[in-house]
Amino acid sequence: MNFKKIFNSFSLRTKFVVSISALLITTIILFSTYLSKKQADGFRRELESTSETMIRMLAINVEYGVLFESKRDIEDALKILSQFDYVKYAIVSNNNNKILATIGDEIGVFNRVRKIDKFDEFSDNFCMDFYVVDSKGKEYIELNYPVLSNHKDLDREILGITAGFNDQLEITSTTEQIGKVKVIISLESVNAAIAEARNTAILLSVLVSLITTVIGTFFIRIITKPIRLMVNATNKISQGELDHHVPIEQQDEIGQLAKTFNRMVESLKESRDEVDSYNKMLEGTIQIRTKELETIQAQLIQSEKLSAIGQLAAGVAHELNNPLGGILGYAQFTLEKLKNNSPAKITKKEFDNYVRYISDIEKQARRCKDIVQNLLRFSRSTKNVEFEKVDLNILISETCTFIEHQLSMKQIELKLNLDSNLPDIQGNPGQLQQVFTNIILNAMQASPPGTSIEIVTRFSPPLGQFNGTVELLFTDQGHGISKADINKIFEPFFTTKEVGKGTGLGLSVSYGIIKEHGGEIKVESDLNKGTTFAIIIPLQKNETESDKPSKQYVLQN
């Protein structure tokens, strides 16, 4: 599982190289191990069979030497053996275990394993092989072979002549053992040969593996290069670069894949362009719709405002009619006086009176102008809302001039409780006046005669992180708002008035305007006791600091 995880994290190239190298090296190791084992076995078998032949020959050659206990004859035979390096030790003894001759040095045996019993194909006697390890860890084969003779009773001289003939042929029923030979053969040279062969095999394996890995890597690189190009291209395309093209010009499977891929990217690009252009179109449509919506919203606010102005009309008329009465009256009066007079007869007193009348006309005309301007400012379109410095106390007073006559007509008392320390705020006077008018008119409509409406302004000075707020409270003693309705009053088109009497937009528009001023409107109401609307407008940081520092100072004291 872990190995699999590691393997999977490799790149394709590494995977190829690792798997092919692993396969190759395993094959070579298995193969060369098998071969060297086979070769080693062959070497050993050959040495064993050579040694067996040798000991058999020796046993025959020393027959007479043993028979006559002739040390010289035996030593002659042994000398032949000493020509072979691997013969470490040879000993010839008779049946009484008397050592007749030796060559080489006896080895200190550490371990001796009987390896094989072989029946001699010529003599029915067996040759005993032992696998021997000496104390130094060196390996040997120990061979034991009987010395046989069928001339036990013959004299040395007689037999000396015929010895050569009887070597291999004369095996008869009278044959008996007269002694034994033991030869110890060193496996050192064989082992060395085996080791050399094995080393060569290892060296060859390593070389072949290296060469294969290098060549494999090279070929795999050729194969994986287009794949890498594909991967790069895919990355770029997934990042949105649909103009990217896979630069592969091959006819093989990868080339075909690249072609298909390029075709796919092209069609992807086409559909993306289509989506883009559709999006652009949609964006345009949304912009147009948003603009339309903005226009409609502005119209809605404007119409709500005009509705408020409509409700104010009586108050405005009264406001205008008083100065107009003066203007009309004095103008007429002066004109009549002048008609009944002549320039030559005008006395100083009359002249002064005319001046006074005309001054009055001018004064009243100015008053009319102010009223109209105030009204115009209120009714001005809210399309482009610009904020300016606003003194809310003045704004409240101005708003009330239009309404207070209506209030007094309904016998509702208007109480103003304005904080003279109120700092200016940044706002739009027309919009704010719309809000105030709306709230006061609502209060008026909810108030029975003989009650009062109180308007309070107050200032919470800044403290630490708090920048300070300006609060306006409008409290009436009217019929109040039910709990069911109080959560809905700021919703557009919600109205408790009769059909045709209210647009249901007044408070929702007011809410929007106060939100635009960064403030909030809150309402508290007790059924049949009255309602308080609170407008809280937070001050911006520099408004209190730079505008009215002296007031701040006084307040903090």
Next chain:
Amino acid sequence: MSDKKNILVVDDEDVIREFLYEVLSEDYCISTAKDGDEAIEHLKSESFDLVITDLKMERIQGEEVVRFSNETNPATKVIVMSGYASLYSTSQSVNNGAFALLSKPFTIQELISSVEGALSS
């Protein structure tokens, strides 16, 4: 001065009060009051042939002045003035005990004919 008729002009607007004074003072004896309270004080202490009062004033309204005048001296005629042309009809005012309604702004002719009409009836 005694042959002149007494007229009380009540209006919280200085300009209206002054204008009525200017127009009428040649032919009539004019007293002025700038609100309902003052008017009622005048009505308590003097007798007037005619009261010309605005309807909308702070504190005591014109209607109250009309009511008080009619109660204390029914012979006194009352003309009411209003800037709320659309809100008050003549019949409504007459029902409330007024002789006539003068809608602001009014001409001198309208004023004089109303005053003369009231005093001659």
